[in-house]
Amino acid sequence: MANVLVFAETRANALRKVALETVSAARALADSTGGGEVHALVAGTPGVASVAEQLGQHGADVVIAVEHPGLANFDREVVASTLAARAKSGGYRGILIGFSAQGRDIGPRIAAKLDVPIVTDIVEVSVAGDAIIVKHPAYANKVIVTLEVNAPLAVLSIRPSAFAPKVVARTARTETMAPASDPSASKVVVKEVIEGGKGKLDLGEAPVIIAGGRGLKAPENFKLAEDLAAAFGNAAVGATRAVTDEGWRPHSDQIGQTGRQVSPQLYVAVGISGAIQHLAGMRSSKTIVAINKDKDAPIFKVADYGIVGDVLEVLPVLTQAVREAKAGH
Amino acid sequence: MKIAVCIKRTPDSESRFRIAASATSIDEAGLKFDIDDFASYAVEVALQLNEKQGPGETVAIAVGPDVVQETLRKAMSMGVDRAVQLKTDVMPYDGLAVAKALAAELKAGGFDLILFGKHAFDTSAGIVGTATAELLGVSCVTAATKLDIANGRGTARRELEGVAEIVEFPLPAVVTIDEGFARPRYPSLKGIMSAKKKPLETKPAQLGDVRVKVKSMALPPDRPPGRIIGDGVAAVPELVRLLQTEAKVL
Numbered sequence: 001m002a003n004v005l006v007f008a009e010t011r012a013n014a015l016r017k018v019a020l021e022t023v024s025a026a027r028a029l030a031d032s033t034g035g036g037e038v039h040a041l042v043a044g045t046p047g048v049a050s051v052a053e054q055l056g057q058h059g060a061d062v063v064i065a066v067e068h069p070g071l072a073n074f075d076r077e078v079v080a081s082t083l084a085a086r087a088k089s090g091g092y093r094g095i096l097i098g099f100s101a102q103g104r105d106i107g108p109r110i111a112a113k114l115d116v117p118i119v120t121d122i123v124e125v126s127v128a129g130d131a132i133i134v135k136h137p138a139y140a141n142k143v144i145v146t147l148e149v150n151a152p153l154a155v156l157s158i159r160p161s162a163f164a165p166k167v168v169a170r171t172a173r174t175e176t177m178a179p180a181s182d183p184s185a186s187k188v189v190v191k192e193v194i195e196g197g198k199g200k201l202d203l204g205e206a207p208v209i210i211a212g213g214r215g216l217k218a219p220e221n222f223k224l225a226e227d228l229a230a231a232f233g234n235a236a237v238g239a240t241r242a243v244t245d246e247g248w249r250p251h252s253d254q255i256g257q258t259g260r261q262v263s264p265q266l267y268v269a270v271g272i273s274g275a276i277q278h279l280a281g282m283r284s285s286k287t288i289v290a291i292n293k294d295k296d297a298p299i300f301k302v303a304d305y306g307i308v309g310d311v312l313e314v315l316p317v318l319t320q321a322v323r324e325a326k327a328g329h
Numbered sequence: 330m331k332i333a334v335c336i337k338r339t340p341d342s343e344s345r346f347r348i349a350a351s352a353t354s355i356d357e358a359g360l361k362f363d364i365d366d367f368a369s370y371a372v373e374v375a376l377q378l379n380e381k382q383g384p385g386e387t388v389a390i391a392v393g394p395d396v397v398q399e400t401l402r403k404a405m406s407m408g409v410d411r412a413v414q415l416k417t418d419v420m421p422y423d424g425l426a427v428a429k430a431l432a433a434e435l436k437a438g439g440f441d442l443i444l445f446g447k448h449a450f451d452t453s454a455g456i457v458g459t460a461t462a463e464l465l466g467v468s469c470v471t472a473a474t475k476l477d478i479a480n481g482r483g484t485a486r487r488e489l490e491g492v493a494e495i496v497e498f499p500l501p502a503v504v505t506i507d508e509g510f511a512r513p514r515y516p517s518l519k520g521i522m523s524a525k526k527k528p529l530e531t532k533p534a535q536l537g538d539v540r541v542k543v544k545s546m547a548l549p550p551d552r553p554p555g556r557i558i559g560d561g562v563a564a565v566p567e568l569v570r571l572l573q574t575e576a577k578v579l
Contacts, residue, residue, distance in 0.1 A: 295557065
């Protein structure tokens, strides 16, 4: 029996999808050791404790609410020190966080503060006696590495979308905790947050991604990809490196080895030939659709459903068909 | 400024990988190794900062067996002044252990800035830079796409999952480098010649306990082979039907 400490990630006091995935993964891990408790720590401005109900539904036994007016923006130094302080109170087998931008920032800090090992980008985790065994894809997803972590406590950073959120209908009890360090004393200060666009779904959160490549021929033709995303309703638009290098789309939209690594339920590649660097960022998607005029394009080797054709002709027709299918439900 | 750049030697990312007979590492035969992509951006950023800001020193540091000397020479051929190898028998998979070895070396170095790639291609773990900063107790900014240094303070831009962030921080600092900077320069012939004479120091790496070990490596299961369902707009109804009935995503 082992308790698991979780960082439940938020943005503007709302839980992110990866938070529910992390809590669900922690629940499964605690249960697999004979039923320990899951303690989920959430940090934000006063009021953030209201996410406790949602965390309980996904398997948290205790929600540790860290509320402070200085935590409007994610403060990596405060969150890391507070999680480390809580972990020191003892009784934990693992500290689970998401391998997201926030999680990447705090995981190694917590590990260094506590002098415990850390493993990241995990897609499977289990406890085997005194060891924790994890699997993580390496070499741009071309090799699966199984690691053995030998320590009584470890930081475990899980790959977004690799663990499904699962409702288990629990009621968590809420505790409050003061930040372990003063937000105004943090060395790195966020001066400005530039929003990517109101109501825009993040690539890491969207169940459907429409990704465009050079086959769209001109930046204004991305409108066709955006229309298809709008027809799905739950979709985000991404791009290849060739496209972001051209400046057609922002650098942050790049999917691939040097950009975002995504694994949505549905990935629609439009006008993308499928260079190996691009495949590295999306090949773990559940279902892949490709539309490309070159029938020999490598993208068709990984596409569950391929259409050979001109994307500029096919996209508007597909968008209309998706709209009708959605309306029919 | 005195700038350290911590670099890693990784294989060409476009390689086709095989698993070694031991089943605990990749088969390195025939693979081409070089400075990791993000780390080579970090080298470029360091060189440009010192070129712009006048007299300074740029030092490249790598943990690993003797093969990393070639990687350190490459950094020196790009313009780095000197290099330090923190020697291990094999490259450990335990990021915190690597960070401890680097922190032990960097602690008394008097560096204003310590740069890393945001992560290395092989493990994509992104642990070492941030953990090193924590061990040294200095400011840490990860995945910077822009970096300016003036009057002992830094300003950086970071792209984060749909938003961008502008941060300010005091030096000394660790900054991990994303793309968005100028492409790393190619070594000139003169650079390659002079790199042979630049100092490369070798010391034992103080890793401490290595608590993360590779149990096995394997190739991932192949996706089912791709399937072309038809040509042009005529194939759209069939695609919609498959998305509804087979993939169940619509």
